[in-house]
Amino acid sequence: MKTLKIGVCGVGNVGGAVLENLANSPDIVEENGGVRIEIIQVGARKGKSVVPYDLDVVTDLMEVARNPKIDVLVELIGGCDLAKDLIEEAIKNGKHIVTANKALIATHGDELFELAKENKVQIGFEASVAGGTPVIKALREGLVANKVNWFAGILNGTTNFILSKMSENQSSFKDALKEAQDLGLAEADPTMDIDGTDAAQKASILSALAFNTLYDFNSVSYEGIENVSPEDIVYAEQLEYSVKHIAYGSIVDGEVNVSAFPTFVPKGQLLSQVGQQMNALEIFCEEIGSTVYYGPGAGPKPTASAVIADLVDLSNGGWPVSDKKRNKNNFAKEDNQNFGRYFNLNVINQAGAIAKLSSVFADSQISIEALIQKETKTNNKENIYVPVVIISGPLTEIEAIQLKNNLELMEETSDSVKQFRIYNAI
Numbered sequence: 230m231k232t233l234k235i236g237v238c239g240v241g242n243v244g245g246a247v248l249e250n251l252a253n254s255p256d257i258v259e260e261n262g263g264v265r266i267e268i269i270q271v272g273a274r275k276g277k278s279v280v281p282y283d284l285d286v287v288t289d290l291m292e293v294a295r296n297p298k299i300d301v302l303v304e305l306i307g308g309c310d311l312a313k314d315l316i317e318e319a320i321k322n323g324k325h326i327v328t329a330n331k332a333l334i335a336t337h338g339d340e341l342f343e344l345a346k347e348n349k350v351q352i353g354f355e356a357s358v359a360g361g362t363p364v365i366k367a368l369r370e371g372l373v374a375n376k377v378n379w380f381a382g383i384l385n386g387t388t389n390f391i392l393s394k395m396s397e398n399q400s401s402f403k404d405a406l407k408e409a410q411d412l413g414l415a416e417a418d419p420t421m422d423i424d425g426t427d428a429a430q431k432a433s434i435l436s437a438l439a440f441n442t443l444y445d446f447n448s449v450s451y452e453g454i455e456n457v458s459p460e461d462i463v464y465a466e467q468l469e470y471s472v473k474h475i476a477y478g479s480i481v482d483g484e485v486n487v488s489a490f491p492t493f494v495p496k497g498q499l500l501s502q503v504g505q506q507m508n509a510l511e512i513f514c515e516e517i518g519s520t521v522y523y524g525p526g527a528g529p530k531p532t533a534s535a536v537i538a539d540l541v542d543l544s545n546g547g548w549p550v551s552d553k554k555r556n557k558n559n560f561a562k563e564d565n566q567n568f569g570r571y572f573n574l575n576v577i578n579q580a581g582a583i584a585k586l587s588s589v590f591a592d593s594q595i596s597i598e599a600l601i602q603k604e605t606k607t608n609n610k611e612n613i614y615v616p617v618v619i620i621s622g623p624l625t626e627i628e629a630i631q632l633k634n635n636l637e638l639m640e641e642t643s644d645s646v647k648q649f650r651i652y653n654a655i
C-alpha cells in the first residue's frame with residue numbers, strides 16, 4: 230500500500246479532529262482511499278500537552294516545513310501571517326500543501342499557486358469552502374467539461390443558523406446569536422461571519438475556480454446580516470420568501486460579478502429550504518444546467534473530512550492543473566447584477582403620501598410588484614408614520630442605492646430606508 234508522509238501544523242479545532250481521525254480510524258482511509266497516511270511530525274506552539282498521541286511534536290512550526298521526511302504540510306493555524314510564511318517555506322522545500330485557510334487562499338491564492346507551480350507541488354484547499362461538502366472537487370474535477378454561468382450558495386453556517394432561528398422561533402438577532410454561541414456554532418468573536426467577510430472570502434475562491442478570475446477578495450461586494458430584523462423575517466414569510474445570506478457569482482459577456490448579501494429567496498427555490506447551520510451551493514453550467522451540493526459547512530469533523538480527502542487525492546497525483554493564465558480584468562467595474570428588491574420604510578399617514586412614493590419609483594422607471602401598508606391602530610392618525618414594504622422589479626446595486634437615497638430624501642418618509650435583494654435563479 231502507498232504511504233503518504235505528512236506534517237500537521239496547528240492543533241486547534243480542525244487540527245485536533247484531523248489527528249483524532251487519522252489516529253483512531255486509519256483503516257477507513259486505507260480501505261476507501263488505498264493509502265496509509267503517516268503523521269511524521271506535528272507543529273504545536275504549546276507542545277506535547279495539546280497532542281494526546283505518541284507523535285513527534287515540535288514547537289517551532291518552521292521545523293515541519295523543512296523536515297525532509299515529509300511529503301505534505303497540512304496548515305491548520307489560520308490567518309495570513311505565519312500560515313503564509315509556513316506554506317511558502319514548505320513549498321520551497323518541495324512539499325505539497327493541504328489547508329483549510331479561506332482567508333489566506335482568498336487573499337494570496339494567486340502567488341501561492343504560482344509558487345507551487347514553479348516548485349512542481351500542489352495545494353489542496355477543499356476544506357476552505359463548505360467544510361465537509363465537496364464543492365471545490367465539483368468545480369475542479371466533476372464539472373471540468375462544462376462552462377459555469379453562475380453559482381449561488383449559502384456558505385456560512387453561523388449566519389444560516391441565526392436566520393433560521395429568527396424565522397422559526399421569532400428570536401431576535403441577539404438571542405439567535407447567543408444560541409449559536411452556546412451550541413459552539415459561532416465563535417466568541419463572530420464578526421467575520423456576521424459581517425459577511427467569511428462568505429465573501431469563500432465566494433472569491435469559488436469565482437477563481439468557476440470563472441478563472443484572480444483570487445481577489447477585494448473584488449467581492451458584500452454585506453452582513455446585522456440589519457436583518459425579526460420584522461423583515463415576518464414580512465418575508467408573509468410574501469412567501471425565506472431570508473438567507475446568499476453568495477452569488479455570475480459571468481455575463483465576459484464580465485464577472487461576485488457578491489454576498491442577505492437575500493429574500495422565494496420559498497419554491499431549493500436554497501430557501503436550507504436551514505440550521507447547513508451549507509448549500511447551486512452551480513449552473515451552460516451544458517448541463519443546475520447541480521446542487523448540500524451538507525455541513527463547518528465544524529471540526531466535517532472540515533477534517535475535507536482535509537483527509539485532499540490527502541488521499543494527493544496520494545493519487547492531485548488535481549488537474551490548467552496552463553491558462555488567470556484573467557486580471559474580468560471582474561465587472563461595478564456590480565451590475567440585477568435583482569428585485571425588498572424596501573422597508575416608514576411613511577407618514579397622509580393623503581397622497583403613497584402616491585408620491587410610487588412616483589419616486591415611476592420616475593426611475595422601476596416597477597412596484599407588491600406593496601404592504603400596515604393599518605394605523607390609533608384615533609389620532611395625523612403625523613403618524615406607518616411601515617410600508619415594497620417589492621420592486623429588478624435593479625442593480627447602484628440603482629438600488631440611488632433609489633434608497635431618493636426615498637430617504639422624501640419629506641413623507643422617516644428614518645433610514647432598508648433594502649435587500651430578492652433572489653431568482655436564472
Ligand SMILES: NC(=O)c1ccc[n+]([C@@H]2O[C@H](COP(=O)([O-])OP(=O)(O)OC[C@H]3O[C@@H](n4cnc5c(N)ncnc54)[C@H](OP(=O)(O)O)[C@@H]3O)[C@@H](O)[C@H]2O)c1
Nearest residue numbers: 239240241242243274305306307311329330527528529532
Ligand atoms: N473550525 C471550523 O469549523 C473551520 C471550518 C473551515 C475552515 N476552518 C479553517 O481552519 C483553520 C483552523 O481553524 P480552527 O477552527 O481549528 O482554529 P483554532 O481552533 O483557533 O486552532 C488554531 C491552531 O493554530 C495554532 N496557532 C494559531 N496561530 C499560531 C501561531 N502564530 N503560531 C503557532 N500556532 C498558532 C493555535 O495554537 P494555540 O492553541 O496555541 O493558540 C491552534 O492550535 C482556519 O484557517 C479556519 O479558517 C475552520
